[in-house]
Amino acid sequence: MAEGVDGETDIPAEPGAVDAGRAGAAADEQALLAAFDRLSPQGSLQWGFDDAMRRIAHPETDVTAPAWPGLPDDLWERGRSARIGRRFVGDVAGVMAEVLAADARATAAAASAGVNLATWDALRYLAARVEALEAAQDAVPLEAAELSLSAPDLTGPADEVESLLGSPDRGSPVMVGECGDGALVHRLQESGWRVEGIEPRAASAWRGFDSDDDQGGLVIVIAEVLGHLRTVPPAARAGVVLAGCVDRVGLAAKIGLLEEASRVTRPGGAVVVLATDQSAWDRALDPPARDLAPGRPLHPETWLLLLRRSGLTDVVWRRPSSGVLHAVAGWVRT
Amino acid sequence: MGPNVNGAHLFVPMLHRNDAVGKHTLAVRDALVAAGVPSQIFTDRPDSQTVGETRPYLDYEKLSDPEDVLIYQLATDSEMAVWLSGRSERLVLNHHSITPPACFASWNNAIARLQTGALQRLEVLAPRAVLGVADSEFNAAELRSAGCRNTTVVPVAGISVPPVDPGPDLIERVRAGQGGPGPHWLSVGRWAPNKAHHDTLAALFVARATTEPHATLTLVGSATEPAYAGALRRYAAALGLGDAVEFVAGISDAELAARYRCADVLVMLSDHEGFGVPLVEAMGQGTPIVAFDAGAVGEVMDGGGVLLQEKHPRAVAGAVSQLLSDRPRRDRLVEAGRQRFDALGLDRAANRLVEALGHLGAPTGAPS
Numbered sequence: 001m002a003e004g005v006d007g008e009t010d011i012p013a014e015p016g017a018v019d020a021g022r023a024g025a026a027a028d029e030q031a032l033l034a035a036f037d038r039l040s041p042q043g044s045l046q047w048g049f050d051d052a053m054r055r056i057a058h059p060e061t062d063v064t065a066p067a068w069p070g071l072p073d074d075l076w077e078r079g080r081s082a083r084i085g086r087r088f089v090g091d092v093a094g095v096m097a098e099v100l101a102a103d104a105r106a107t108a109a110a111a112s113a114g115v116n117l118a119t120w121d122a123l124r125y126l127a128a129r130v131e132a133l134e135a136a137q138d139a140v141p142l143e144a145a146e147l148s149l150s151a152p153d154l155t156g157p158a159d160e161v162e163s164l165l166g167s168p169d170r171g172s173p174v175m176v177g178e179c180g181d182g183a184l185v186h187r188l189q190e191s192g193w194r195v196e197g198i199e200p201r202a203a204s205a206w207r208g209f210d211s212d213d214d215q216g217g218l219v220i221v222i223a224e225v226l227g228h229l230r231t232v233p234p235a236a237r238a239g240v241v242l243a244g245c246v247d248r249v250g251l252a253a254k255i256g257l258l259e260e261a262s263r264v265t266r267p268g269g270a271v272v273v274l275a276t277d278q279s280a281w282d283r284a285l286d287p288p289a290r291d292l293a294p295g296r297p298l299h300p301e302t303w304l305l306l307l308r309r310s311g312l313t314d315v316v317w318r319r320p321s322s323g324v325l326h327a328v329a330g331w332v333r334t
Numbered sequence: 335m336g337p338n339v340n341g342a343h344l345f346v347p348m349l350h351r352n353d354a355v356g357k358h359t360l361a362v363r364d365a366l367v368a369a370g371v372p373s374q375i376f377t378d379r380p381d382s383q384t385v386g387e388t389r390p391y392l393d394y395e396k397l398s399d400p401e402d403v404l405i406y407q408l409a410t411d412s413e414m415a416v417w418l419s420g421r422s423e424r425l426v427l428n429h430h431s432i433t434p435p436a437c438f439a440s441w442n443n444a445i446a447r448l449q450t451g452a453l454q455r456l457e458v459l460a461p462r463a464v465l466g467v468a469d470s471e472f473n474a475a476e477l478r479s480a481g482c483r484n485t486t487v488v489p490v491a492g493i494s495v496p497p498v499d500p501g502p503d504l505i506e507r508v509r510a511g512q513g514g515p516g517p518h519w520l521s522v523g524r525w526a527p528n529k530a531h532h533d534t535l536a537a538l539f540v541a542r543a544t545t546e547p548h549a550t551l552t553l554v555g556s557a558t559e560p561a562y563a564g565a566l567r568r569y570a571a572a573l574g575l576g577d578a579v580e581f582v583a584g585i586s587d588a589e590l591a592a593r594y595r596c597a598d599v600l601v602m603l604s605d606h607e608g609f610g611v612p613l614v615e616a617m618g619q620g621t622p623i624v625a626f627d628a629g630a631v632g633e634v635m636d637g638g639g640v641l642l643q644e645k646h647p648r649a650v651a652g653a654v655s656q657l658l659s660d661r662p663r664r665d666r667l668v669e670a671g672r673q674r675f676d677a678l679g680l681d682r683a684a685n686r687l688v689e690a691l692g693h694l695g696a697p698t699g700a701p702s
Contacts, residue, residue, distance in 0.1 A: 025646040032539065032647055035572065036532040039565035040440040202379050202390075209385045222379060 151180030151204040152244045156323020157274055158187050161241055164272050164318070164329045168192030169238045172266055177225035178244035182208030182218050189217070193238070200224045200245075226253060229260035235332075237264045243274035243325065247281060247297040254295060258310050267334040271312055272327055273303050280324035303328040338696045340401035341372035342426075342688075345391055347412035349377050349384040354611050355409050355430050356384070357492030358469075358684075362405070362428075365491070365684035371691075378414045391417065398423065400697050405467075406459065408432070411451030419458050424697050427463035427482065428687075429473050430490075431608020431629070432456065437528035441562050456480045464694055467687060469609040470630035490609050491684035497618035497675075500592035508592040512550065517658050519551040520597035520621065522590070522612035523604065525563040525581075529555070530626075530645075532569055533603040537650035539573045544648075545655045551601075552580045554593055594619035599654055602626065603645045610634050614678065617671030622664050624653050634678075638671030 022033060154161075154176070161184065165174060168191055179185050179197030181204050188195045197220040199205045205220045221228060225245045240261040246254055261271045276284075276297045298306075300317045303326075307315045312330025320326060344363055350356040359375060366373035376391040391414050394404075402423045406415065409430040418425060432453055435446040460466060460480035467488055468474035474485045500508075512518050519538060523529040531553055541549045557563035563581075570579045582593070594600070600616040600623045607613075607629040614634065616623050623639025625631050632641050640653050657664055679686070 022646070024644065026648070029536075029540075029646050029648060032536050033533070036536070036565065036569045037440075039568055040527075040561070206380055206390045209380055209382075219382075 151178060151199065151201055152247075152274065152276065152325065153323060154180060154184035154243055154274065154325070155187075156320060157318075157325045157327050158184055160318045160321070160327045161272055161274070162188065162191060164270050164316075164327060165193070165239045165241075166270065170194060172236060172238040172269075173219075174239045174241065175229075175232075175237045175261075175264070176241045176243070177228065179220060180204050180208075180244070181211065182220050184241070185218060185220065195219065196221065196237075198223055198225050198228050226257055226260065229257065229264060232260075232264040234263050235266040237269065238266060239269040239272065240265050241272045241274065246273055247276045248295060250295040254298065255306065255310075258306055262310050262312060262332060265332045267332050270329050270331050271307070272329040273307070274325040274327055275300055275303055277320065277324045277326060300326040300328050338401060338694060339371060339403050339691060340399045341374075342366050342403040342405060342691055343373055343394065344375045344405050344407065345377075345394075345414055345418060346375065346407040347378045347410055347414060348381055349375055349388050350381055351383050354490055354492070354609070355407055358428075358430075358490050359407055360387075361491035361684040362687055365688050369685075369688050371688070376414075378412045403691055403694065405691075408452065408456060408459065411448045411455060415455040415459060419462055422697075424464045424694060425459065425462055426465045426467060426691065426694075427456075427459050427477065428467045429456070429477050429608075430469060431473060431606065432476075433526075433528045434606055437605055438526075438559070441527050441559055445559070465690065467690065471633055472630035473608045486690050488686045488690065489614075489678050489680055489683045490611060491680075491687065493611065493614055493618075493680045493683075494587065495618075495681035497615070498587050498591040500588045500595060504588055504592040505595050508589070508596045512552075512596060514550060515548045517546060517549050517598035517654070518596065519549060519654065520554070520593060520600050520616075521551060521602065522554045522593075522600065522615070523602070524558040525553065525555045525566060526559045527562050528604060528606045530603045530605050531555075531566055533626075533645050533647070533650070534601050535566065535570055535573065535575060535579065536647040537601070537603070537645070537654070538578065539575060540647040541651035541654060542575070542578065544651060546651070550578045550580070551575075552582055552593060552597070554582045554585065554590060556583050590615070591619060594621045597621050598658055599624055600639075601650065601654065602631070603642075603650065604628055604631070607631050607634075613639070614675060614680065617675040620668050620672060622657055622668055623671065624650065624657060626650075635671075636674050636677075637667075638674040639667055 022030070025033070165188070170192065171194075173194035173196045174188060175196050175198060176185050176188070177198030178201075179199050180201075182197050182199070185195045185197040185208075197208075197218070199208075199220050199222060202222050205222050208218055208220055225242065226249070229240075242257055242261055246257055249257070258271070258273070265271055278297050278299065281297050300319075304315055304317055307328060307330040310330075311333065313333055315328070315330040318327040318329075344359050346355060346359050349359060351360070363373050363375055375388045376394050377388045378391060380388065380390075398421075400423065403426055404418060404421060404423050405426040405428055406418055407428050407430060408415070409432060433449055435449040435453070438446040438449060456476070457480050460477055460482040463482050464484065466474065466477035466482035466485040468477055468485060469488065469490045471487055474487050477485050519534070521529075521531055521534050523531070525531060534551060534553075538549055538551045553566070567581065570576060585593070594616055600612060600621045602610065602612060602623065602625040604610070604626065605628055610625075610629075610631050613623060613625060613631065617635070617638045623635065624642065625635060625639055626642045626645040635641060640657055642649060642653055657667070
């Protein structure tokens with residue numbers, strides 16, 4: 001059990017780690033407790049790093065030892081809440097140690113010169129990891145709450161949204177993000193839908209709760225839309241309405257929102273993008289907000305293209321009958 | 335209430351009906367209103383279960399009065415603290431436990447940062463407060479070291495006194511579900527790293543491998559840190575404890591009381607406790623306790639259970655085994671626990687806080 005965590009390593013423990021009451025425990029007790037530490041996002045990395053260092057130092061003695069299996073997928077998903085740099089170093093060190101240990105064995109056995117190849121492999125891996133980690137960074141560097149961006153008024157296109165969503169479904173909920181004070185959420189609920197509103201501005205959600213006659217009937221989750229979408233299982237929503245965030249964020253995040261919305265929408269369900277008319281956007285924003293927002297609204301024609309490219313079918317564009325929001329919608333293939 | 339207080343309003347980042355800070359806040363609000371003092375609860379963020387009882391904190395500006403007292407419940411970080419630090423009304427800092435950031439560092443850096451922020455808020459608000467209220471001497475010492483000049487200790491309000499009676503049917507149902515001869519260990523608290531439930535699992539593993547092959551453990555809590563909660567389940571499975579460990583969440587106060595009554599021992603190995611509500615609940619229900627001496631644990635228990643200075647798996651397993659095999663000693667500790675429960679004066683906690691407000695000096699009219 002817990003080979004290699006018995007205090008032999010010189011690598012210090014996680015700075016600030018809480019180990020109250022553990023000092024002086026016997027080696028097998030330390031191993032028992034360290035087995036749990038390896039289950040933490042940082043702990044598993046620490047163990048992997050220690051394991052890698054040991055393999056480099058003593059490649060001949062670890063031939064039969066199982067390699068570190070790597071972080072479970074769910075822990076990678078938590079990357080933004082852990083220190084990515086630390087993960088990165090540990091992961092790369094683990095790979096390089098594997099390669100170098102294997103090469104050392106191979107060199108000793110066959111006197112071959114494969115070390116250079118192995119190093120290049122490791123560097124290629126490193127470059128790929130940098131790209132993957134950069135792509136995994138939250139593409140919304142400024143949250144809505146940090147900018148003087150008011151929540152969009154979704155009452156204008158409410159009729160359009162209802163007709164695009166089709167017949168009400170009491171099974172899976174429809175998601176509306178960003179929903180502002182929940183006016184559209186309330187409207188869809190009255191029409192018979194189960195609705196989950198997402199809104200990053202707590203003040204807007206408060207207004208919705210305050211005006212909710214049926215206390216507790218209005219469902220608004222206070223969160224950034226992209227982050228929330230990532231927590232939803234596939235095909236778990238009857239439809240998704242995107243507003244506000246689709247204007248504000250950069251192109252990569254716009255595409256991310258669309259991909260996530262398509263992923264969580266069940267087959268046959270609609271993905272509706274409510275895009276602000278560009279001239280209205282420029283008029284409505286104060287200069288700092290306009291300058292600092294990572295993105296600006298796309299033309300509806302561009303959304304048509306993106307929705308088609310994302311695999312949605314029967315893509316349509318409805319111009320605003322009132323207000324400033326264009327509705328562009330497509331349906332997930334059945 | 336003294337002549338210098340117009341209203342006493344409570345500020346809490348988020349009001350949860352079922353956590354210790356939430357219950358405390360609601361109990362203090364009720365005690366203030368019963369004493370004829372206008373009191374409302376203001377929050378930074380709404381909770382759907384309590385939104386009808388709270389208002390956004392910025393709303394306070396519309397009804398502020400120079401003779402108001404603002405009581406801030408400090409347990410985690412909030413922008414509300416920055417706003418409070420600039421207010422001219424008298425500030426009372428009600429200090430609950432701030433979990434050390436290091437407890438969360440390897441599990442959730444976002445929460446670790448949040449707790450770091452809370453410690454910084456404590457440094458800013460403590461010198462500014464006209465009164466610091468702590469639920470333990472341990473927390474009061476933190477207040478003083480942060481610069482609070484005037485402190486008092488009032489236990490957490492909102493704990494049921496007398497203890498909840500689960501009734502015979504519920505006790506029988508819980509007992510029937512326990513299975514096996516036991517002993518049955520109980521651990522109560524959020525499934526978060528600072529609660530160190532993993533140490534309890536390790537101790538159970540040793541106990542079953544040595545003296546108590548049929549020992550079981552029930553973990554009552556909620557998955558406030560999902561990565562940690564998931565790791566607990568994987569750890570239990572990896573140690574072959576899958577059938578011996580039960581995770582229980584979302585139960586009523588009555589069922590929790592039944593769990594205490596049916597347990598042979600409460601094992602609490604937290605790395606940090608500012609008060610330790612489960613200790614008090616266990617003492618009230620007559621459940622023997624084995625606890626690690628961290629934070630306020632020794633002070634709150636005060637002889638009402640076994641206090642460990644180390645929590646190696648063997649040490650914990652041995653302490654539990656010794657306690658359960660020595661009936662007279664166990665009975666003595668249970669009786670001492672009951673006396674300690676009474677001595678804490680939990681039924682008067684909210685009123686004691688209200689009385690303390692009555693001794694505040696007149697408002698100065700400007701932030702100090």
